[in-house]
Amino acid sequence: MNPGRFNAPGSNNRSHADKINGRNVEIAPDAVGAITVGHEMGHTMGAGDQYSGGINANGRQLSSDVPGTQGAIMRDYGGNSATQQTRNEIENNATQPGNRVLNCSSTQGSSCK
Helix, strand or coil: CCCCCCECCCCCCCCEECCCCCCCEECCCCECHHHHHHHHHHHHCCCCCCCCCCECCCCCECCCCCCCCCCECCCCCCCECCCHHHHHHHHHHHCCCCCCCCCCCCCCCCCCC
16 A cells, blocks of 8 residues: 555545555544545555555556546545445455444344344
């Protein structure tokens, strides 16, 4: 991941997740609020970066921006929603061995009580 991508311009602080599907996130004190937090939490759920130099969901460095993602939370400050690619990465990650999927559509008979 490109540490600092979502920090205030000119910042020397770095926000980052330790890896895609990682469990450790550090948010810089002058980070760009909810955008930074949402972006880094996306990594913990399996979403990859969508900008040149970032790390995709497969752990590979991107050589260019992912087409059609301008303004998306996993690419830049635009404040747009997650792309379908991001939603797919998170959904696919949830079904990997060792991860738990909860059915929270209702509290009756679910594990989300």
